[in-house]
Amino acid sequence: MIAAARTMGFxxxxxxxxxxxxGYGGVKSxxxxxxxxxxxxxxxxxxxxxxxxxxxxxxxVRRVSKDGDQKMVTEDHWDKVITYNNAGFSIEELYxxxxxxxxxxxxxxxxxxxxKFVTVKxxxxxxxxxxxxxxxxxxxxxxxxxxxxxxxxxxLQTHGNAREYRLECKWxxxxxxxxxxxxxxxxWNWRIVL
Numbered sequence: 001m002i003a004a005a006r007t008m009g010f011x012x013x014x015x016x017x018x019x020x021x022x023g024y025g026g027v028k029s030x031x032x033x034x035x036x037x038x039x040x041x042x043x044x045x046x047x048x049x050x051x052x053x054x055x056x057x058x059x060x061v062r063r064v065s066k067d068g069d070q071k072m073v074t075e076d077h078w079d080k081v082i083t084y085n086n087a088g089f090s091i092e093e094l095y096x097x098x099x100x101x102x103x104x105x106x107x108x109x110x111x112x113x114x115x116k117f118v119t120v121k122x123x124x125x126x127x128x129x130x131x132x133x134x135x136x137x138x139x140x141x142x143x144x145x146x147x148x149x150x151x152x153x154x155x156l157q158t159h160g161n162a163r164e165y166r167l168e169c170k171w172x173x174x175x176x177x178x179x180x181x182x183x184x185x186x187x188w189n190w191r192i193v194l
Contacts, residue, residue, distance in 0.1 A: 001014075001017060001142060001145060001148075002014045002017055002018050002021075004143075004144050004145070005017070005096065008143070009093075010093045010096060010097070012030065012031075012034060012093060012097045013093050013096035013097040016028065016097050016098065016132060016167065019132070019165060020132055020153075020156075020162050020163065020164070020165065021156060021160070021161070021162050022161060022162075023160075023161035023162055023163040024163065024165065025163040025164070025165045026165055026166070027165065027166045027167075027168050028132070028165055028166070028167055028168070029168055029169065030097075030128070030167055030168065030169040031169070032169055032170075032171045035094075035128055035169050036171075038092060038094045040082045040092075040094065041082060041094070041103065041128065044080035044081075044082050044103040045103060045105070045126060045173075047078075047080050048078040048079075048080050048103060048105035048124070048126070049105070049124065049173060049188070049190055051078045052076070052078070052105070052107045052109070052124060053186075053188055056073050056076050056107065056109070057073065057109055057111060057120055060073060060111055061111060061113070061118055061181065064113075066113065067113060067114060067115055068113065068114070069111075069112070069113045070110065070111070070112045070113070071110075071111045072108070072109070072110055072111075073107070073108060073109040073111065073122070074108045075106055075107075075108055076106070076107055076108075077104060077105060077106040077107070078104075078105050079102055079103070079104050079105075080102070080103045080105075081100060081101075081102050082094075082100065082101045082102065082103060082128075083100045084099065084100060086138065089140065089141040095140075096140075096142070097167075098130040098132065098167050099130070100130070101128060101129065101130035101167070102128070102129055102130065103126060103127070103128050104126070104127045104128075104129065105124050105125070105126050105127075106124065106125045106127075107122060107123065107124040107125070108122050108123060109121065109122030109175065110122060113181070116180050116181050117178060117179070117180060117181075118178065118179055118180070118181055119177075119178045120175060120176070120177050120178075121175065121176050122174070122175050123172055123173070123174055123175070123193065124172065124173045124175070124190075125170065125172055126170065126171050126172065126173065127168065127169075127170050128167075128168065128169040128170075129166060129167065129168050129169075130166070130167045131164060131165075131166055131167075132164060132165050132166065132167055133154075133164040134150040134151070134153045134154040135150050135154075136149075136150060136151045136154055137150070137151070138150040171192060171193075172192070172193040173190045173191065173192055173193065174190070174191050174192075174193040175188065175189060175190055175191075176189055177189045
């Protein structure tokens, strides 16, 4: 399966399976650019950022909106599960590289109000993570190999060197934006910080 995945260009999925079978364990870092190439990851990122906008920043501005106020929103966080809904098959490499995963986003913002203007500056730290493991009772259709039960790969832990491990990727979004109190159409200036 590892060789076939590489032939298909699924280099990350092949590398992850090899890491498991060889029993390396620990934490394996995944490339941000590869991970963010998937629509499901970008959608999870957008949903988490939108929650900061609506549920943290705008909610605080609504509660405290007088001239000269300055408030700090610290270390609030949002989780978004990136799931394939137990489909058992996908054409995306991310499905074979990790299956379901989670994007946890933690943010801190400084909100300043001067007159009718609101200035927001802050950072959101994203951590995509997944435990690379197998679940007895589940299965996946692997092109060229048919239906592979998770139990078969789980068995490699008790009858071989295979070991579960964690997949992880971290990146940041910076925010610096200005709008009027009560604006309905705010331009949020999110940018990836290197």
